[in-house]
Amino acid sequence: MNYPEMTAEEAARLIKNDYVVGIGGFSSVGVPKAVPAAIAKYAIEEHEAGRPFQIGLITGGATGPAVDTELPLAHAVKFRTPFQSNANMRKAINSGEVQYFDCHLSMIGQDVYYGFLGKMDVAIVEASEILPDGNFIATTSVGIVPDLVAHADKIIIELNAAHGDRLKGMHDIYLPEMPPYRKPFMITHPGDRIGTIDVKVDPKKVIAVVHTNLRDNQAGFKPLDDDTRAIGAHVSNFLVSELKRGGIPKEFLPLQSGVGNVANAVIGALGDNPDVPAFSMFTEVIQNSVIDLILKGRCNYVTGSSLSLTDDALDVMYSHMDVFGQRLLLRSQEITNHPECIRRLGIIALNTALEADIFGNVNSTHVMGTKMMNGIGGSADFARNAFLSIFTTPSLAKGGAISSIVPMVTHTDSSEHSVRILVTEQGVADLRGKSPSQRARLIIENCAHPDYKQLLWDYLKLSEGKGLHTPHSLKNAFKMHIAYEETGDMRNAKFEL
Template sequence: MRPTPFLRNAIGRGGVASAALKERVRRPAYLKRLAQPEDLAPLFKHDDYIGWSGFTGVGYPKAVPTAIADHVEANNLQADPATKKKFNLFVGASVGPEVEDRWAKMDMIARRYPHQVGREIAKGINEGRIEFADKHLSMFPQDLTYGYYSLKKNHGDPRKPLDWAIVEATAITEDGHIVPGASVGATPEIVQSAERIIIEVNTLVPSLEGLHDINHSFVPPNRQPYVVTHPQDRIGRTAIPIDPDRVVAIVESQHPDNTGQNAPENEESRAIASHLIEFLSSEVASGRLPPSLLPLQSGIGNVANSIIGGLADGPFEQVQVWTEVLQDTFIQFFDSGKLAFATATSIKFSPEGFEHFYKNWDRYKDRLLLRSQQVANSPELIRRLGVIAMNTPLEVDIVRILFSEFV
């Protein structure tokens, strides 16, 4: 892609690459595209379609989205309808509130797909300022590549539904491919669908190269089955392949993920965990489940944390996990020796959990795999593997459940 004069000027002010950045970026040509976030911010136009990496507040871009908000705020752009900027935002799941909620509070989001978490973005949706539609997280990447979300888009390459992809990486390979951080989410499909790509290389966190299993997302009639029969099966690459010509800039970032503390266990959540372990034990004793159980899926929150913590002290050995998000108690589960392997699309540890994980990388790297959300949430795979799904409901209709027993 031929850069515009403004883009060439922005890249020209990128400065000198740090030693850490040179070590992480193994394609030297990319270093010539080094830019500062504030110089890229004016490039984003009203009604642009923008995709971000990230899933459950992990692995999302921080520097460029913050610079865009700073630019809008410093120039008071939202005060005048003639200069106001609102963007169409596509992310695999939630990201950090310091970027997304700030954009929502500043009325910078016109549309948001397919998932949201945050007070300000929920407020914008409820007030009708933000168009929003929920979607099964395995279907969103597929629909994005099909062009479903770009029916209203009347500019740019019709074969590329997104004008921009802004993604975080922990390293870049010799081929120019992206090594993600602690989440994959919909990043492979977002970069596949974008005309222009900006990569934030986060040198604050270690390179997680080797932790990922990335498969290409084809569209019909060329879609392929996911040939997975066990959670540890690899079906793809360790980095996200991209066309280097679409990478218009790279930015060095040193911002941590804003994960905060995981929801703590309490007496009620520990009781639920105890009952569940008792139930699973009875299923094993009756011969309906193998001694190592079937692959487990766990949601997020204090109940999920308690359940996994309970399993670390439980009677089951060589357990495998096929889930969406790993929380801190999975470290305890690994360290107990009872968790043989886990696959997910995101790791949402607390800051202390990440510190422990990075410090003991060699202990975990061969027992864990991060996949795209399209694979991690695939209904066909979940059914075929016999995944035991454990999630926390908001509401349960006891009357309907009891009535169904008699009809």
């Protein structure tokens, strides 16, 4: 297929002020890199000439620096959805410059289809190969790329030579029908294929192909500290105990893991535990630890929406394609995060929290209830529908000045009805079948840091025994947060009788 070719700078000038632009990629990989960076430079030129230039951004999730660093620094973004994880975009969101819609990742494709986010003018996506019929092979992620190219008026493709043809056959691209015509997803095992290896494209929409040769350059993980190791060990030991008592089938169940250092450590700890059988994964993000576990025979199969790997780990995968070609599959997030698949497969979901309250509600997104951190991502997609939903968090933040276990979360992303297990480096609270008072006692005793246990016991005693199903004290519920804002330390909280 002979699509028009041009430079990134030429392609950037096809983007106009007020356009809604879809950007491919997921968890900062498989993201177009050259054209977004060129759009940022073009925006600066337009602003210097006294002309307005801002666009709306719809992505699959977190992108790379070309999108979420360069564009906000150029003041070129007016709207952004969904998940992001970049300090510059976060600053623009919290200042009010960028209007941010935090959406469940499983829903964003459907929202695009129905136009809830506005008409999409242009989709910019990354491909590793353009096929003779005009369709293309995606790179290290799928995200919502099939949705973007299906519903955008125009398409710009970055053809990235960095991956060669090594990713061909690693994708399962399936675009669901919309209600009421949607059919069941015929997935009963993480490796079941229901789609095609390529992304379908209407050739008439493609207005530019830009050649690149750029790796994703994912940052490495921080060295594990004692708290992270302890959280991983607690999760691993808990799942082994559930396995032994029959609470998990002897075959084990597929795992989902969130992003970041703690999630990577938890998966590594599970793989290293000889009492945990070799397992499969049905997840969003495939991180470094999974590559190692597959080579060790500890992970049988993994399906996800992105290969969020450092360059070294990606090279390891590429050097063992005889193994990974049979044990790894990339899908769109509309499938990996879909409630139907999560519930049918019986996923054990492992996600992280910013804070949790003593009754089991989780805040994943808002610092002190007001400042956006990253977004809800897919954690609630999995938490609400999983066989077993586990949330992890270190019990302390800011050197001990903040307790991650609080009387009441300042923002609720996953409620007590979705949070089954809570884990900190202090221990595990199994909240299943427990009343609010019972949950509070378990969480304080097993998960709170010793520096805050007495403070939390004091809070609970304020309202217990007063005929309340959930013993909250409304005038004291946020005293710990207020103490931090006023004094810099939650330990200075004073409750009113």
